[in-house]
Amino acid sequence: MSLAHAILGFLGRGPMTGYDLKTRWLDGPASHFWTADQAQVYRTLDRLEREGVVVSEIVEQRGRPDRIVYSITPSGRESMLDWLVEPHHPPPVRDPFLMQLFFSSDLSDEDVLEILVSARSTLQERLDALRDRKTEEDSRIQPSPERERDAALSGMTLDASIATARANVDWLDDCIERVQRGLPGRPRRSVHQHSKR
Amino acid sequence: MSLAHAILGFLGRGPMTGYDLKTRWLDGPASHFWTADQAQVYRTLDRLEREGVVVSEIVEQRGRPDRIVYSITPSGRESMLDWLVEPHHPPPVRDPFLMQLFFSSDLSDEDVLEILVSARSTLQERLDALRDRKTEEDSRIQPSPERERDAALSGMTLDASIATARANVDWLDDCIERVQRGLPGRPRRSVHQHSKR
DNA sequence: ATCGTATATATGTGTTGTCCTATATCGCCT
DNA sequence: AGGCGATATAGGACAACACATATATACGAT
DSSP states (O other): OHHHHHHHHHHTTSOBOHHHIIIIIITTTTTTTBOOOHHHHHHHHHHHHHHTSEEEEEEOOSSSOOEEEEEEOHHHHHHHHHHHHSOOOOOOOBOHHHHHHHTGGGSOHHHHHHHHHHHHHHHHHHHHHHHHHHHHHHHSOOSSHHHHHHHHHHHHHHHHHHHHHHHHHHHHHHHHHHHHHOOSSOOSSOHHHHOOO | OOHHHHHHHHHTTSOEEHHHIIIIIITTTTTTTBOOOHHHHHHHHHHHHHTTSEEEEEEOOSSSOOEEEEEEOHHHHHHHHHHHHSOOOOOOOBOHHHHHHHTGGGSOHHHHHHHHHHHHHHHHHHHHHHHHHHHHHHHSOOSSHHHHHHHHHHHHHHHHHHHHHHHHHHHHHHHHHHHHHOOSSOOSSOHHHHOOO
16 A cells, blocks of 8 residues: 555654644645545555554643654654665556547447547646646755755656646647537437437 | 446447457547456446346357347437547556655665666566557458547547657656766665565 | 467456545635 | 634544365367
């Protein structure tokens, strides 16, 4: 599980609660390469503590649940470094959108077009958000050489997501053009005969 | 689960066994947008039959296990058409490789470079394979207008994967160049001090 | 002669991830 | 006054997925 290593990675930069991990990091600077459910974060922290790679300290609070501040242990740092030098490749492909397009021969050209246009607009939003984050991160001045290094690497990963998103928007534009010129053949069954609701 | 709809989609083109679904389609023409375990295919077929969207017919064989040939039912076609017109967006991002790069500030420039070069070579192979499939599919003549339509859409999805892969190779080239010029800061902890095995 | 591969389905088990709900209080907005 | 969002953790239930193993035989290669 890579979530465990994301957690170790962030705890390597300083002690934190599960809440912080989720809201300040996973939902923010890490959101373009990993997503995780809140429940899963807490459960993973539990597991990591049982494994001895993190330790927790309870900080009492008034009015709120006690904070459980986790820190990485030396064994945790070791495990993270081991993970860092192993080769990690992108995960198995599983893309419902491409699947939809693949099986769209039963739809009319108009329906296919609609799907493509809608996907384009979603992707464009995502791309804009990524670009905003990139300019924002680029303009932020880092207080230390270590942070500069972190920022450079973080920027590189953002560039990857931006490049991918842009390539996909371009591809969608090509598809839209092609469908507008008309796809070969005709749909076997039209949706409009089917779903007259 | 989209696997269910992949299965319905392929069964829509003709009756088939679980074995065929896995070996002739999922491991082949569908592999760039979906991957599935053999066990999962059979279990999903079971479920789909209980749901009444597919029916099975047992074909006895000598020397081999009986074939269980599945066909899509009218209700299955309906369910597939419903799914086809719904908007489907790419799944949540989960990329161990980007994560690795993000947390690589504890590695030396040389180690980061090694990771990038290795990723590049894997991706390049993947890209070559996709391109081969594309030329192969393009050169195949389709027997009917429906097949032509299928082929056009299939080609479009292949183009998406190719565009993504190419964008990523280009991005990796940029990264490699940048790291060769040197990343800012220095690693906090070197791996070489750590793993002298 | 045996080893591997293709054909064909099935189960057991564990892991990872999702969704929903519960709890408790503070502060802000309407 | 009352509702909503932020702070903070936690458990139950389930779906999806991965990995290993079992069974049985034909056929070609070494």
